[in-house]
Amino acid sequence: MAERKKLREVCEMLGISRRTVQGYEKKGIVKPSGKNKYGYLLYDKSEIEKIAFAQFLQSMGFSLDEIAHIMRADNSEKARIIGRQIEVMKQKIDDLHSVLEKSLSILENLLNKEK
Numbered sequence: 001m002a003e004r005k006k007l008r009e010v011c012e013m014l015g016i017s018r019r020t021v022q023g024y025e026k027k028g029i030v031k032p033s034g035k036n037k038y039g040y041l042l043y044d045k046s047e048i049e050k051i052a053f054a055q056f057l058q059s060m061g062f063s064l065d066e067i068a069h070i071m072r073a074d075n076s077e078k079a080r081i082i083g084r085q086i087e088v089m090k091q092k093i094d095d096l097h098s099v100l101e102k103s104l105s106i107l108e109n110l111l112n113k114e115k
Contacts, residue, residue, distance in 0.1 A: 003044075003045075004033050004034065004042035004043060004044045005042065005043055005048065006036070006040045006041065006042060006043075007021060007032075007040065007041045007043065008040075010043050010048055010051060013048070014048075014051060014052055014055060016051070016055055020055070021051060023064060024050075024051060024054050024064070024067075027064045027065065027067070027068045028068055029050065029054050029064070029067055029068050029071050030043070030047050030050045030051050030054065031047065032047070033046075033047055050071065053071075054067050054071065057070060057082075060082070060085050060089065061085065061088070061089070062085065066081075069081075070082075
């Protein structure tokens with residue numbers, strides 16, 4: 001039998017809160033593999049990988065509903081959705097670079113006027 005971990009262990013291992021995992025469960029993204037004799041929820045390797053992937057998708061900016069959809073999608077659909085999000089992220093980075101450059105210019109002008 002594959003090793004299963006308690007919720008606390010999964011959270012510590014992945015650096016996430018119980019509430020995060022419970023949110024994933026509520027949306028049907030993951031589900032416990034069972035319970036031990038003390039009633040603690042247990043997660044097998046497959047569910048832990050789903051939790052880690054969901055956490056990654058969330059860091060990319062996807063909502064829980066979007067993550068639930070992605071988790072149910074086939075690989076080509078996952079690739080299409082993730083590719084589109086990468087383009088969105090690239091645009092945000094470009095926009096931030098523009099704001100940063102303008103901010104630095106304004107700061108430099110302000111500092112020069114003080115002299």
